[in-house]
Amino acid sequence: MAMTITEKIFARASGQAKVTPGQLVDANIDVVMCHDVTTPPAISMLAERGIDRVFDPEKIVVTPDHFQPPKDVKSAELHKRLDDWAKRHKIKYYYKLGRAGVCHALLPEQGHIRPGEVIVGGDSHTCTYGALAAFSTGIGSTDLAASIATGKLWFRVPASMKFVLNGSLPHGVYSKDVMLTVIARIGTDGALYRAMEFVGPALAEMSMEARMTITNMGIEAGAKNAIIGFDEVTREYLDGRLKDTSEYTVFESDDDATYTVVEEFDCSKIEPTVALPHLPSGGVAIGDCAGMEMDQAYIGSCTNGRIEDYRIAAGILKGKEVAIRTLIVPATPEVWKQAKDEGLFDVFYDAGCVISAPTCGACLGGFMGVLAAGEKCISTTNRNFVGRMGSPKSEVYLASPATVAASAVEGRLADPRKYL
Numbered sequence: 001m002a003m004t005i006t007e008k009i010f011a012r013a014s015g016q017a018k019v020t021p022g023q024l025v026d027a028n029i030d031v032v033m034c035h036d037v038t039t040p041p042a043i044s045m046l047a048e049r050g051i052d053r054v055f056d057p058e059k060i061v062v063t064p065d066h067f068q069p070p071k072d073v074k075s076a077e078l079h080k081r082l083d084d085w086a087k088r089h090k091i092k093y094y095y096k097l098g099r100a101g102v103c104h105a106l107l108p109e110q111g112h113i114r115p116g117e118v119i120v121g122g123d124s125h126t127c128t129y130g131a132l133a134a135f136s137t138g139i140g141s142t143d144l145a146a147s148i149a150t151g152k153l154w155f156r157v158p159a160s161m162k163f164v165l166n167g168s169l170p171h172g173v174y175s176k177d178v179m180l181t182v183i184a185r186i187g188t189d190g191a192l193y194r195a196m197e198f199v200g201p202a203l204a205e206m207s208m209e210a211r212m213t214i215t216n217m218g219i220e221a222g223a224k225n226a227i228i229g230f231d232e233v234t235r236e237y238l239d240g241r242l243k244d245t246s247e248y249t250v251f252e253s254d255d256d257a258t259y260t261v262v263e264e265f266d267c268s269k270i271e272p273t274v275a276l277p278h279l280p281s282g283g284v285a286i287g288d289c290a291g292m293e294m295d296q297a298y299i300g301s302c303t304n305g306r307i308e309d310y311r312i313a314a315g316i317l318k319g320k321e322v323a324i325r326t327l328i329v330p331a332t333p334e335v336w337k338q339a340k341d342e343g344l345f346d347v348f349y350d351a352g353c354v355i356s357a358p359t360c361g362a363c364l365g366g367f368m369g370v371l372a373a374g375e376k377c378i379s380t381t382n383r384n385f386v387g388r389m390g391s392p393k394s395e396v397y398l399a400s401p402a403t404v405a406a407s408a409v410e411g412r413l414a415d416p417r418k419y420l
């Protein structure tokens, strides 16, 4: 009867004692995340079939984020459709402009993610929530329409891969460097339709924010979900935060559960890492790429737009001036306010950075910070695909907030350790 944590969550969600990888299950969905890009098409699909219902207005969380505030008429119309629909169905957790934020930072922060639950969202990085010992995965608009209307979806139970993070992270090395190293080893399809389960002593030293950076990028290795077991850090993060205060269920992988592979990493040997264009698997140690000239630095997104990230960046930028245009885009209003209250905005302002309202914005080349042909951006985001932040002839380099801040100061890829 041995099962992994992911299998146990599916067993619960499908009302079975045991499930095995490859099995098709009908699962009850606990939370559906809806944003401004993929939800309007889902609403239209339902409308075309004469369906105008939601399975539970308290279990659907809505936030515009990608093009928020709306950047043009097209995005304004997407927002309007989302707004009309959310209001008509009395969606309880509808984060309107002013309280809206980048979905994957917002939902955990606002207490919508509970261990042991199944969360789906119309966005590939929905895998982020696995940091809270939940199953979460991204779905397209068709599955989103089905989940919104019925609260159920079918899944093929994924087989699990185990990633053991040994050792302690050296000074100047962060969970982003760990995940870039993991993806560089296994490739962008290395975890295709698998559950990436992270374990090991290095995790115990990581905050919830740092863990979310890891699970966020599971999809960049092709994973169905990424997951980290429950511990004291999880408990502390959840205490006093959850909207639904009923008891949640904590599942743990059995010692004799089956994994397709076990990958071990010695975190004490990991260096600040940069993923070179044009894949997240292009990670190299900073020593192998330092000195490359950049045009822009970006600190934000669902990967690294949390308060801890801005504290790290401000630690490096304090008393310095940036050599290239540098965008600070806190992922949620709460992160924004916290950063302001802590005086981090003064540091960023004095350094010559642009500080924006919460938005996906430049992360996907949406608006604000779009790159011209030939330009290069060092970014804390999760994707460096061709044209990701603008012109197909631009380049994106992925790194931790520390490496991005150090590179902003020098105008070139730089090792953050000399500033720490």
Ligand SMILES: CC(C)[C@H](C(=O)O)[C@@H](O)C(=O)O
Pocket: 037, 038, 066, 122, 123, 124, 125, 138, 364
């Ligand atoms: C627009 C949205 C559907 C997309 C995703 O699913 O990931 C975006 O968030 C991204 O990061 O590319």
Ligand code: SF4
Pocket: 066, 102, 103, 104, 123, 125, 301, 302, 303, 359, 360, 363, 364, 381, 382
């Ligand atoms: S911040 Fe970037 S990666 Fe995250 S949801 Fe928005 S566009 Fe996608």
